[in-house]
Amino acid sequence: MRGVIQSSAVLAGAVVLVGCAGGASYLGGSEKPEMNMQEAAERSDRILDDVFDAVRPEVRWIHGPTTTGSCDVTRRRAVMTIVSAERRGNFLGVVDRSWRNSGYRMKSINNDPDVPAIFAQTEDGFGVSLIVGGEGQVFFEVDSPCVEKSEVAESTTKATAPTYEGMENIPRPNVRSPFWSAGAP
Template identity: 70%
Template sequence: MDMQAAAERSDAILDAVLHEIRPELRWTHGPTTVGSCDVSRRRVVMTEISAERRGNLLGVVDRFWRESEYRMTVVNNDAEFPAIYARTNDGFGVRLRIGGEGQAFFQVDTPCVRESEVADSTSRATAPLYEGAEFIPRPDIHSDFWSGGGG
């Protein structure tokens, strides 16, 4: 497998987990980084996720990854900045972490693969793209479910 194929596999992993989350989260592409033999793909959630809904999100993702036979490697139950990390059967590292203001970050890190060029993701973002922006802003899309309370 070369870096491009690994990046495409990473996109498929990210597409699958985001497809499982209902109601839908709106997301944009984070930066793709290329190491000496690996690639990292990122998605930044632009839907506001309330403190009361973070556990719902992590639960849905944790359940899906376990059903996909991913091996859970770290579960951080921090109240403010929770995160879950897992590994696929073919060695891809996956994670979901909650950052400032409840912004969710998904990332897939590939195993070491053959060097190649890596094209931008062809997955279609569901929130505005911030190409050329130095920073992706904090979440700014309201969801009656995700941005609301626990009731």
């Protein structure tokens, strides 16, 4: 239970650090929003899909909670594949290169060996983050800029790990990978 609480604290910290990626301004800095919250959620899903497509060999993941603010939406995913401390740098490097190749602006990189993190922003104002939490679990989050208020449906992207229906918290990573879980760099 303590590990789950620590993971929740890491996610909450990410929300505080990243916040509404666009602040009080609308998407693209215009007076009128160019998309609504549902469209922003779908864009967030595509951003997350792209980064998971870049990770090879693939990792297994599940959805985290989707949250909405007064004019923004946040999508989250948790990696259920065990990424060993020895392979963590490789994993962060793959994500960093993917985001840079996509034109994302790097806002902050935390090189702490135990809880590293990468915070970036897309060209259209979405905040993206990777945070390594307790026991090396990797969390991704995408925060939309301020957009037009609307209802937001759950993601239609299918998780690649068991979804743990009915559980209150996301469990620790429990899927082994010959590459990502290996003890050698």
